[in-house]
Structure formats: structure tokens, C-alpha cells
Amino acid sequence: MTDQQLAVSVRGVSHRFGDHVAVDDLSLDIAAGETFGLLGPNGAGKTTTIRMLTTLLPLRSGSVRIFGVDPVTRPMVVRRAIGYVPQQLSVEGALTGRENVAWFARLFDVPRKQRSQRVDDALAMLDLTEAADRLAGTYSGGMVRRLELAQALVNRPALLILDEPTVGLDPVARDSVWQRVRRMQAEYGMTVLLTTHYMEEAEQLCHRVALMHRGRLQADGTPAELQRQLGPEATLEDVFRHHTGGSLTGDEQEGGLRDVRSARRTARRLG
Numbered sequence: 001m002t003d004q005q006l007a008v009s010v011r012g013v014s015h016r017f018g019d020h021v022a023v024d025d026l027s028l029d030i031a032a033g034e035t036f037g038l039l040g041p042n043g044a045g046k047t048t049t050i051r052m053l054t055t056l057l058p059l060r061s062g063s064v065r066i067f068g069v070d071p072v073t074r075p076m077v078v079r080r081a082i083g084y085v086p087q088q089l090s091v092e093g094a095l096t097g098r099e100n101v102a103w104f105a106r107l108f109d110v111p112r113k114q115r116s117q118r119v120d121d122a123l124a125m126l127d128l129t130e131a132a133d134r135l136a137g138t139y140s141g142g143m144v145r146r147l148e149l150a151q152a153l154v155n156r157p158a159l160l161i162l163d164e165p166t167v168g169l170d171p172v173a174r175d176s177v178w179q180r181v182r183r184m185q186a187e188y189g190m191t192v193l194l195t196t197h198y199m200e201e202a203e204q205l206c207h208r209v210a211l212m213h214r215g216r217l218q219a220d221g222t223p224a225e226l227q228r229q230l231g232p233e234a235t236l237e238d239v240f241r242h243h244t245g246g247s248l249t250g251d252e253q254e255g256g257l258r259d260v261r262s263a264r265r266t267a268r269r270l271g
């Protein structure tokens with residue numbers, strides 16, 4: 001596969017926080033147009049990896065290419081190609097849904113003449129047209145998440161990166177986010193990279209997945225391939241448990257604290 005057919009190519013990437021190795025010699029490829037899931041328990045290194053791909057963290061060792069472009073030497077080209085929905089809230093409650101998306105359109109340098117159409121299109125794609133002129137502070141958790149997707153979509157990114165897109169949402173809101181992600185992907189043909197703890201989400205959305213544990217890549221392939229390797233009856237959750245030593249939440253202590261943080265984030269979202 002050539003560099004252009006690869007949306008993301010990661011080679012031998014590591015990242016330390018002090019003595020702690022958060023990402024350890026990671027290599028993976030994501031083909032253009034596929035939906036790729038980065039799976040792993042709390043603290044596996046998923047967000048750190050994403051932050052390096054999006055140029056938010058410096059790349060200290062190894063190499064990354066986004067559509068063949070080196071983010072170290074051409075960070076602006078890479079940033080323009082990427083739409084990023086982080087775990088932290090990126091919606092301003094005192095602005096309307098439309099104003100939130102318009103703000104992102106300005107941030108991303110969407111040409112002035114196209115802005116209002118692009119904002120309308122992004123809101124429509126996420127089924128937020130009717131609620132567009134309400135303050136985002138009045139939105140439900142699921143609507144906030146859809147508004148964040150609309151923000152990330154407004155510059156028509158070639159690569160959409162979603163960090164735990166449905167954490168803290170109820171099953172109905174989760175399903176509605178999944179539908180929109182599928183629709184966005186089908187309509188714009190973009191590459192999607194998402195992280196998730198939910199194996200059902202990975203099975204529903206992802207063409208291929210990679211499993212990380214303690215900073216290292218443990219396995220990658222299609223969900224069906226990984227399941228087959230383990231046995232005829234294996235589920236993706238069995239695969240996950242097999243490669244992470246049985247834990248869906250990582251190190252118990254760390255998982256506890258991080259779960260609280262994640263629940264707080266969700267509560268803020270909903271509140």
C-alpha cells in the first residue's frame with residue numbers, strides 16, 4: 001500500500017511521562033476510508049497516541065505520517081486534514097448549537113462564502129437543524145455529543161478522530177451517535193479513527209481494530225479475524241480479556257480514579 005492510500009502510518013512511536021512509558025514502540029497502519037478502532041483498558045495509551053497523531057503532543061521517537069504527510073515538519077497541513085472530538089467537553093453552553101459550529105468553521109478557516117452552508121450541512125447531518133438555535137446548555141448528553149461531531153465535521157476532514165465518542169451515554173443516545181458516524185463516513189468517505197471501551201461499539205462500527213495494553217500493541221486485525229484466532233465461539237470481549245489479562249478497566253486503582261474522572265466529565269456534559 002502506498003503512503004497516499006494510508007490515512008495513518010505509525011512506526012516505532014513511544015512516549016514517556018517522566019519514568020512512565022505511556023506508549024511503547026507502537027506501529028500500526030490505517031487504510032484510507034476505513035473505520036479503525038483503538039481499543040484498550042483505562043491507561044492503555046490510546047489518548048496519548050491520538051494526541052501525537054493530532055500534533056497536540058510532540059513526537060519524540062518513531063515516525064508518523066498522515067496521508068503521507070509528516071506532522072513534525074508540516075503540522076498545519078496535518079491539522080487541516082483532521083477533525084478531532086476529544087473526551088473533554090468542547091461545546092460552549094452559552095452559545096447556540098449553530099453558533100458553536102460556526103465558531104469551529106471560523107477556527108478551521110472555512111472560506112467565508114461557504115461557512116453558513118457548511119454549518120447548515122453539518123447540523124443537518126447530525127439531525128440538529130431543529131435545535132440549532134437553542135442554547136447548547138439546554139441539550140441532552142447525546143445532543144451535545146452530536147454537536148461535537150458537527151463541529152468536527154464542518155471543515156470536511158479527511159480523517160475524523162473520536163476519543164470515546166459515546167462514553168457516559170445511554171444505549172439510545174449511543175445508538176444514535178453510531179448511526180450518525182456511519183452516515184458521515186458513508187457520505188463523505190472519510191477515514192475514522194475512534195477509541196472505545198465498548199466492544200459492541202467496535203463490532204458495530206469498525207472495519208479493523210487494534211488492541212493496546214500498557215502502551216503496547218497486543219493484536220490488530222478485523223474483529224472477525226481476532227475472534228477466529230481465539231476460537232469458534234469467541235467474542236470480541238473474549239479477545240479483549242485475553243490480551244489484557246482479563247481486565248476491561250485496566251489497573252484497578254488507576255481505573256477507579258479514572259472512572260470517577262470520566263463519570264464527572266459525563267456529569268458535566270449532562271449538567
Ligand SMILES: Nc1ncnc2c1ncn2[C@@H]1O[C@H](COP(=O)(O)OP(=O)(O)OP(=O)(O)O)[C@@H](O)[C@H]1O
Nearest residue numbers: 017020022040041042043044045046047048049258
Ligand atoms: N499528562 C500526563 N502526565 C502524566 N501521565 C500521563 C499524562 N497523560 C497520560 N498519562 C498516563 O499515561 C498512561 C496512558 O494514558 P492515556 O490517557 O493515553 O490512556 P487511555 O488508553 O487513553 O486511557 P482512558 O481510556 O482512560 O482514556 C496512563 O498511565 C496515564 O496515567
